[in-house]
Amino acid sequence: MASINLTQLRRHFGAVKAVDDISLAVDDGQFVALLGPSGCGKTTTLRMIAGLELPDAGTIQIGAKQVTALPPRDRDIAMVFQDYALYPHMTVAENVGYPLKVRGTASSEIRQRVQDVAKQLQIGHLLERRPAQLSGGQQQRVALARAVIHKAQVTLYDEPLSNLDTKLRLEARAFLKHLQREVGVTSIYVTHDQAEAMALADVIVVMNEGKILQVGSPKSIFQTPQNTFVAGFIGSPPMNLLECTIDGSVLRFTDGSRLPWQHALPTTARGTVTFGIRPEHVTIRPIDEPGTLPATLYVTQMLGGESLVVTHVGEQLVSVRLFTDEVPELPTRIGLAFDPARVFFYGADGNRLT
């Protein structure tokens, strides 16, 4: 087990700044998710940690060891790929035991450790099969077994669940988290699925355009997004972001409507800012209630245990999440009330104002 330190890591592909001078410290035993849209640099970062890609600049340290220029095999890591990369000509047992075979472990010991790991991952009954005879979920477990068998210091995951269907993915997610708790190995997990990152990780690293935008626990990332990108990426649906102008103690929105704001404003908030509030912190009131923002009903969606009401404020959409399994009957014009403690203000550069 080991910590990981990335310092000023850079990788450009021509004009594309895939990874642009990022620094990151991962503690021993932590489960870290690199989260971002496709092309944000998360996979390139992972591949540089693995040694499959060499950085243009910067350093990578695993434990006490500088590994920046070392080949993958000298980094003591394991990796799980999106397509699992199980060797089709080997049985499950041979696949799982291959890391040990490469190291020249005695075949009796390989057999024993394969048995142990297979039991732990509940694939003991599959050992004599070939990968082609396994379901997607089973293949995924075999790939995990191969990754944990040689007790590497760090395990890297490159979107390992995205080839599974929704139901299997939820199962695998729970299983993976349980496994990581049990094995306790430092893990870096690349995903574009924010729900997956929230569910699995101790620490989420949100990336976009080769930069790290925010690092924090799932809770802090969700509750206090530091910029509009993170705010608009995390949550389902994500945070409502409305442009408005501060005019004394009144917020003026783009459609001309005014919202009196008696609560404290960030000291640096001036002029045009972005007003952010999560859908679950908005409530629906009658249109004529003072202290509410007038909005037009657009559509209501029934989502099982909850409902989503989407409204218009001028051109901008505002979602409201209601924890009810009854779709409410609403008039066309409604008032929106915001929980002032949950409102965030972001400046013109997208960063949170405090």
Place this chain on the structure above:
Amino acid sequence: MQRRTTLSRPMSLAFISPAFLLVALFLIYPFFSIFSMSFTNQALTGAAARNPQYVGLDNYANLFDVDTWMTRGEFGSSLWITTQFVFGSALIGQAGLGMLIALLFFRRRDLVRHVVYTLAIVAWITPDVVIGFAWFAFLDPTQGTLNNILSIFGVPAQDWLLQYPLLSVIVFNTWRGTAFSMLLFTSALNSISPSYLETSQVIGASRWQQFRDILFPMLQTTIATDLILITLWTFNTFTPYLLTGGGPSYQTELMSIYTYRIGLQRFEFGRGSAVAVTVMLINLLLASIYLFISRTRKTR
């Protein structure tokens, strides 16, 4: 879903008949005529030309006559030369070198690769006659390029085609046909998902382990296909005739050249047909191995 045919059955037969007619005329008819001729003493000149006699299996018995057949210029000797030629130039030369080049330039996109691939493909697609002449000039004992190059290193001039005839044609044919194996292996390698090799890199497999445990098993059926195809082609190739004419003293007389000499230079049609039929049977055997392999590949 039911298959719908655009054409009625008689109509499609009508369309296919010209092709069938040509195949029958130039492939099926000669096949049977050669087969029946191989049991006669038919020739272009002499008494047998006017009045060919049925001689039973005499022609075949002649080919496999244990007392003489390994004599230079006889059937057995030619078969042995052909075997060495196939082994040296196809199996070791073309397949081996092709695999080496494919592995060497795997996932590389640089100028060296570009040059090597272009040269190999040019050697492969240039017409036989041009190639034959070029190599004749290359190996020429007095003015040849090869001797000129070697003289720089102090190697005395050799008459390659006279002193090392079989080796010369083996090297020639390796050079000539490596591109096919090279391209086949290259495309097979490229179709292997990168994550397979990356996984093995992370696991810590050495280059040799990567080849032995991952690439080779995944290339197996491609290699088998390649070996059978180039064996067939090399077995039947006639191009070395342009370099050596089968000589000196039959030392490079491959099966194809032997057949040509008996049937079309000495005009012993009966005996030549027997050779042709034997060669055909050998080819049939090789081809059925190929079909067997490709079928097991499909059912796997």
